[in-house]
Amino acid sequence: MLQLYHWEPNANSGKPMLTLAEKGVPYESHYLDLLKMDQHKPDYLKVNPDGTIPAMVDGDRVLTESTPMMEYVDEKFDGPPLRPEDPKERWRMRWWMRYFDSYFAPSVSMIGWNMFVGPSARTRDPEEMKAAIEKIPLESRRVAWRKALFNEFTEDELAESRRRTIFSIGILEQHLTHHPFIAGNSYSLGDINGFNLAYALPFSQPDHCNDDKTPKIMAWLRMIYARPATKETWAKGRTELASRLTKLEPKK
Amino acid sequence: MIELYHAEPNVSYLKPLIALKEKNADFQAHYFDPTKFEQFGPNFPRNMESDLQLEREGPVLVDGSEVISSSFFMLEYIADAIEGPDLNPGDAFNHYQARAWGQFLGLSLGPIVGALGCAKYLAPALKTRDQDELKAAIARIEPVERRNAWMAVIDGSFTKESEKAAIERSKFPVKRVDGWLGGNPWMTGPAYSISDIDTFALMAPLADLAPEVVNATATPNLVAFLKKMRDREAVQAALAMSKTGKPQEFYVPGAEPSRWG
Numbered sequence: 269m270l271q272l273y274h275w276e277p278n279a280n281s282g283k284p285m286l287t288l289a290e291k292g293v294p295y296e297s298h299y300l301d302l303l304k305m306d307q308h309k310p311d312y313l314k315v316n317p318d319g320t321i322p323a324m325v326d327g328d329r330v331l332t333e334s335t336p337m338m339e340y341v342d343e344k345f346d347g348p349p350l351r352p353e354d355p356k357e358r359w360r361m362r363w364w365m366r367y368f369d370s371y372f373a374p375s376v377s378m379i380g381w382n383m384f385v386g387p388s389a390r391t392r393d394p395e396e397m398k399a400a401i402e403k404i405p406l407e408s409r410r411v412a413w414r415k416a417l418f419n420e421f422t423e424d425e426l427a428e429s430r431r432r433t434i435f436s437i438g439i440l441e442q443h444l445t446h447h448p449f450i451a452g453n454s455y456s457l458g459d460i461n462g463f464n465l466a467y468a469l470p471f472s473q474p475d476h477c478n479d480d481k482t483p484k485i486m487a488w489l490r491m492i493y494a495r496p497a498t499k500e501t502w503a504k505g506r507t508e509l510a511s512r513l514t515k516l517e518p519k520k
Numbered sequence: 521m522i523e524l525y526h527a528e529p530n531v532s533y534l535k536p537l538i539a540l541k542e543k544n545a546d547f548q549a550h551y552f553d554p555t556k557f558e559q560f561g562p563n564f565p566r567n568m569e570s571d572l573q574l575e576r577e578g579p580v581l582v583d584g585s586e587v588i589s590s591s592f593f594m595l596e597y598i599a600d601a602i603e604g605p606d607l608n609p610g611d612a613f614n615h616y617q618a619r620a621w622g623q624f625l626g627l628s629l630g631p632i633v634g635a636l637g638c639a640k641y642l643a644p645a646l647k648t649r650d651q652d653e654l655k656a657a658i659a660r661i662e663p664v665e666r667r668n669a670w671m672a673v674i675d676g677s678f679t680k681e682s683e684k685a686a687i688e689r690s691k692f693p694v695k696r697v698d699g700w701l702g703g704n705p706w707m708t709g710p711a712y713s714i715s716d717i718d719t720f721a722l723m724a725p726l727a728d729l730a731p732e733v734v735n736a737t738a739t740p741n742l743v744a745f746l747k748k749m750r751d752r753e754a755v756q757a758a759l760a761m762s763k764t765g766k767p768q769e770f771y772v773p774g775a776e777p778s779r780w781g
């Protein structure tokens with residue numbers, strides 16, 4: 269059976285989780301606690317020597333990049349297609365997934381680590397955290413974890429992340445004004461990717477992402493929230509991160 | 521007929537030219553000079569995606585009413601949409617490999633190649649221009665990230681220390697690719713694909729920009745791969761689209777390095 273090593277249904281881990289749920293593909297779940305750095309422990313490094321999550325093992329094949337992993341799942345397994353037939357819509361889906369992954373998400377993530385995740389993680393023994401960071405295989409990831417765990421973000425970096433987040437919310441609202449879905453006319457991996465990034469925006473950016481200012485984003489998020497695969501996936505969450513989804517409950 | 525807007529065939533501008541030549545595609549080529557900011561002119565094809573593309577500057581492909589940007593996804597588009605030899609062969613895992621390499625190299629190497637190339641070739645060339653006019657033209661660029669990338673070429677912020685750090689950062693992706701090519705003829709395994717085009721376009725410049733990193737002794741597999749690519753008719757035909765005769769000296773500001781370190 270397909271093996272998936274993942275953390276919460278959130279960001280990179282949530283992308284293959286939701287994709288597999290939409291396709292109806294069963295998998296054996298291996299939950300790794302990102303904050304306890306399970307992904308840098310020897311057992312997991314045997315699966316993915318880079319120590320990043322998620323990772324997927326399909327027979328003797330190991331996949332470690334979450335967005336290309338989604339396309340693999342859609343191509344390899346039966347189930348409803350999650351990539352448009354039209355090459356132009358496919359291109360748009362891929363363009364937006366890169367924008368989410370490399371521009372929008374890093375900014376949202378920096379704010380999230382600064383405000384929510386980092387303070388919680390810093391309740392641990394600093395020496396223990398330093399030792400854990402030194403075991404991270406990739407230098408770029410060591411730098412990122414030091415910044416995150418010891419709150420080494422500068423004010424300029426945080427201000428830039430806030431600017432980019434607000435800017436990207438506006439861009440996404442504009443895009444969804446012209447297209448019902450990320451790729452164009454059908455639900456696709458682009459929506460799954462975007463949802464994993466944006467589902468918590470009404471919680472983390474309530475002044476900028478709400479029914480008055482971004483009605484298209486809110487309707488899009490609620491449409492994805494209502495899908496059975498989304499409910500099934502977020503039910504696998506073990507922390508309060510997953511509870512942020514409740515902001516998308518229909519208004520009573 | 522599809523139309524490709526490209527500059528000198530190097531790095532991102534080289535990729536679609538090779539792919540279209542491999543496909544024997546009938547296309548209309550529009551040569552433009554991004555260092556004269558022609559891509560911001562009123563008649564240049566643009567859309568939200570091309571304005572915001574994370575490579576900052578690069579080719580655009582026009583197919584009907586769609587403006588396709590971002591060079592790796594442009595390669596996928598050409599493979600998907602244009603008839604001719606299969607440039608994305610193999611099974612779902614081979615396709616995953618192509619995308620994973622494209623993402624890894626684009627994010628790790630893209631910023632390095634752009635920064636080193638601009639420091640060596642573009643910055644000295646821009647110094648010969650009228651600086652007031654140049655700065656005024658740059659000040660009009662939107663979005664701000666593209667403006668800042670151009671400004672960084674002329675403001676001296678790329679120092680010898682930055683160069684040294686960029687060369688150091690190039691070692692990891694170079695080593696990973698060289699290791700892979702030691703056991704595989706092509707980037708996704710047994711068959712030639714868009715991943716080879718992408719890798720060639722990003723790696724070939726390093727033999728010039730970071731010769732201490734890419735050379736026959738340190739990276740024999742990569743050097744052999746680069747030669748194998750240069751021997752392909754499509755690569756030679758793409759490079760022959762140069763108007764200066766020195767495409768290897770043409771650079772524009774590229775993707776920014778990760779803001780997370």
